[in-house]
Amino acid sequence: MAWITPIINWIASNAVTPIDFNRIEGNTLDLYTNKVDKITGKGLSESDYTAIEKTKLGGIASSANNYNHPATHPYSIISNPPTIPTLTSQLTNNSGFLTLQSSVTGAYTGNGAASRTISIGFTPSGVYVNDTSLPFSRTGGLAISGNNVIGGDNVIAVGITTNGFNVSYRNTGSSSDVRTNTSGVVYTYVAFR
Helix, strand or coil: CCCHHHHHHHHHHCCCCHHHHHHHHHHHHHHHHCCCCCCCCCCCCCCCCCHHHHHHHHCCCCCCCCCCCCCCCCHHHCCCCCCCCCCHHHCCHHHCCCCCCCEEEEEEECCCCCEEEEECCCCCCEEEEECCCCCCHHHCEEEECCECEECHHHCEEEEEECCEEEEEEECCCCCCCEECCCCCCEEEEEEEC
16 A cells, blocks of 8 residues: 555645544545456446347347338228228118218198198208298298297297207288298208208
C-alpha cells in the first residue's frame, strides 16, 4: 500500500487529528476493498452480453423491423372470404339480408269514416298524404313524428300511429272540414322510415 504514504504525509501537514485519520483510513480502506478491477480489453461502460445473445442479435438483418403496411390489399388475400352479393336480386330477406327502403309510396281510397288507420307495416317517421283534386291543407299534408296535420276544430287530418297513419273525414260545409278520408276519393301517400 505504497500509495497511502502521500496521504499520510498530507494529513500530518494539515493538522488532522488521530480520530480524523482513523475515519479517513477506514473510508479509504473500504473504497479499496470494494472497488471493481479493470479487465484487460474491456472499457468502463462496456456491456457484457453472453455469446448466445450476441449471436442472436447479430443474426437480425438491418432494417428487419422497418415494415410499411400497404394502403390497400387485394380481396384474394382474405382467407375464407364471405360471399358478397353483386346483384340487387341477391339481396333478399331469405338470404339474411335486410332490404328496407327509406320510403314507401302507396294509395288508399277514402271510406267516409270519421277516423281510420292506414296500415303500412311500420311506424313511419313522417308521412305525406295528398288528394290532388282539392288543393287545401285539410285534404292532406305532411305529418312528422310528434307533429300531426291538424284540420278545423283541432281534428287530426293526418297523424302517425304504430304501423301506419291515421286519416279523418269531417264535412261541416265550412273551412273546418277535414277531408283525408272522403268516401270514394283516392289519396296518395309517401311514408318515410
